[in-house]
C-alpha cells in the first residue's frame with residue numbers, strides 16, 4: 001500500500017529545460033476499494049494523507065488541520081460539496097484546494113495530485 005514508484009511527467013518540448021521530470025508516486029489502493037463518499041488515510045514519510053472519493057473524483061489532502069493539528073479524516077465529510085469539517089473546532093476545508101472555508105483555520109493544508117493508473121489510485125508526493 002505504501003510502495004514507492006516513479007512516474008514520468010513530460011515537460012514542454014521547447015526551451016532550454018525541456019526533458020522529463022521524475023515525480024515520486026505512492027500506491028494507495030484499488031479504485032474499487034474507495035467508493036463514493038469513502039475516505040482512507042495513508043502514510044508517506046512522517047506525513048498522513050487523507051484520500052477521499054467525492055462523487056467519483058478522487059482527492060488527496062494532508063490529514064492535519066492547519067489550526068491546531070486536528071485529524072481531518074475523523075471529521076464530518078460532505079462528499080457532495082467535497083468538504084470536510086475538522087472534528088476539533090469545526091473549521092471546514094475544501095478538499096479540492098485544501099483551503100479553509102471557515103474559521104478558526106485560516107491557512108490551507110497541502111493537497112496532492114492523484115493519478116489513476118489502471119485500477120490503482122496513486123499519489124504524487126514530491
Ligand code: FES
Pocket residue numbers: 065066067068069070086087088089090091103104105
Ligand atoms: S484543530 Fe481544526 S479547527 Fe482547530
